[in-house]
Amino acid sequence: MQLLTNARLLDGTGAPPRPNQAVLIDGNRIVGVGAEASLNPPPNTPRIDLQGKTLLPGLIDCHVHIWGNPDPDAKPQRQTRIPIKDNAYYKARNLLFALQAAQDTLAAGFTTIQDLMAPNDMVFPLRDAIAEGEFVGPRLRASGLCITLTGGHGTEYPEMAIVADGPQEILKAVRQQVAAGADVIKYMGGTRAAFSPPFRGRPGYTTEEMAVGVEEAHRAGLRVHVHAHSSIEGIKNSIRAGVDSIEHGFPMDDEALEMMAERGTYLCPTLSVNPAALDIIERGRWAFPGSEKQVRYLAEQAPKMIEGAKRIGVKIALGTDAAMPGVYHGGNARELELLVEYGLTPMDALVAATRNGAENLGMLDDIGTIEEGKLADMIVVDGDPLDDIRVLKDLSCIPLVIKDGAIVADRRM
Ligand SMILES: [Zn+2]
Numbered sequence: 001m002q003l004l005t006n007a008r009l010l011d012g013t014g015a016p017p018r019p020n021q022a023v024l025i026d027g028n029r030i031v032g033v034g035a036e037a038s039l040n041p042p043p044n045t046p047r048i049d050l051q052g053k054t055l056l057p058g059l060i061d062c063h064v065h066i067w068g069n070p071d072p073d074a075k076p077q078r079q080t081r082i083p084i085k086d087n088a089y090y091k092a093r094n095l096l097f098a099l100q101a102a103q104d105t106l107a108a109g110f111t112t113i114q115d116l117m118a119p120n121d122m123v124f125p126l127r128d129a130i131a132e133g134e135f136v137g138p139r140l141r142a143s144g145l146c147i148t149l150t151g152g153h154g155t156e157y158p159e160m161a162i163v164a165d166g167p168q169e170i171l172k173a174v175r176q177q178v179a180a181g182a183d184v185i186k187y188m189g190g191t192r193a194a195f196s197p198p199f200r201g202r203p204g205y206t207t208e209e210m211a212v213g214v215e216e217a218h219r220a221g222l223r224v225h226v227h228a229h230s231s232i233e234g235i236k237n238s239i240r241a242g243v244d245s246i247e248h249g250f251p252m253d254d255e256a257l258e259m260m261a262e263r264g265t266y267l268c269p270t271l272s273v274n275p276a277a278l279d280i281i282e283r284g285r286w287a288f289p290g291s292e293k294q295v296r297y298l299a300e301q302a303p304k305m306i307e308g309a310k311r312i313g314v315k316i317a318l319g320t321d322a323a324m325p326g327v328y329h330g331g332n333a334r335e336l337e338l339l340v341e342y343g344l345t346p347m348d349a350l351v352a353a354t355r356n357g358a359e360n361l362g363m364l365d366d367i368g369t370i371e372e373g374k375l376a377d378m379i380v381v382d383g384d385p386l387d388d389i390r391v392l393k394d395l396s397c398i399p400l401v402i403k404d405g406a407i408v409a410d411r412r413m
Pocket residue numbers: 063064065116321
């Protein structure tokens with residue numbers, strides 16, 4: 001056992017901070033939270049005195065692409081004209097990149113991440129190697145291959161997508177991913193190809209197509225997260241089909257947000273993408289020529305969406321889309337800053353990154369809050385994120401990251 005003492009506890013539930021709290025850990029679980037005197041640890045239990053610093057649940061990012069290099073100046077990841085460097089070569093390079101990216105993300109205090117599109121034979125081995133303790137890394141949840149329509153978003157990465165049209169093919173694709181060991185199903189269904197005319201802004205799958213796969217995923221105990229932006233009709237089709245999380249979402253109207261609030265559909269807004277893209281466009285290094293106008297439009301819509309979601313009561317979970325140009329692995333806390341900039345309170349932003357993230361992954365029984373019985377995933381913060389959320393962007397202000405009861409980053413002086 002071990003005991004953390006003298007913590008200012010922000011438990012992730014949205015409750016106000018509590019001073020002078022202690023947390024008792026047994027193995028990888030929290031077995032007690034409260035005043036130190038109330039916990040009765042066995043004699044000689046090792047202690048860490050947190051000296052009044054803030055203790056938060058480990059942060060959760062519900063939307064990353066852990067294999068992807070966000071550096072707009074990086075070498076292209078594919079040079080298939082050189083015959084010896086085939087797909088397998090680049091997949092292996094991506095896997096090595098992914099391990100480092102996962103470790104950078106963990107070091108930044110994100111103890112759980114969800115990867116929403118990768119080759120099955122790259123991301124599932126990485127997930128399992130971390131889970132089995134062969135490498136230090138964040139708790140990784142993964143969809144593996146995405147499921148998309150003919151010509152849809154994702155088909156530009158053929159090794160990461162199943163193309164499925166019509167209910168029967170979608171049903172089969174979902175079953176394939178369940179059998180392959182997916183933790184979650186990712187549809188690229190709410191929109192057609194994201195940035196390519198002439199389909200830009202058109203809905204993708206029909207409600208009927210998506211619904212059959214959602215039902216099958218739910219029968220297998222998996223949630224369905226759908227890439228949906230640029231088309232309000234596509235977003236509404238996704239909500240009607242019963243998906244669990246709308247990824248991106250911009251633009252939204254009140255009707256869509258009311259549908260989400262009523263059904264409990266999550267919004268995972270990935271706000272980090274647009275400002276990072278605009279910055280790169282300004283530097284003349286943008287990777288998707290011809291789509292600049294679209295990016296500016298989405299950037300304008302994002303704050304309006306957050307305002308509406310807050311007003312109407314849509315549940316928000318933090319996701320960054322890390323790997324998109326300029327959205328760096330380990331820079332995930334930028335999303336917290338944007339959530340606050342666009343109108344959430346710092347407390348609501350923290351809940352989006354902890355409790356709500358856990359619920360959106362279907363893992364609230366195990367992670368997301370600091371409560372008895374949960375896994376011991378926690379971070380220590382030197383500073384008050386309720387006063388200035390940006391403190392979470394500064395690694396020197398996160399002296400300790402604890403995952404599964406073990407210290408995985410130690411920056412104590
Ligand atoms: Zn994404």
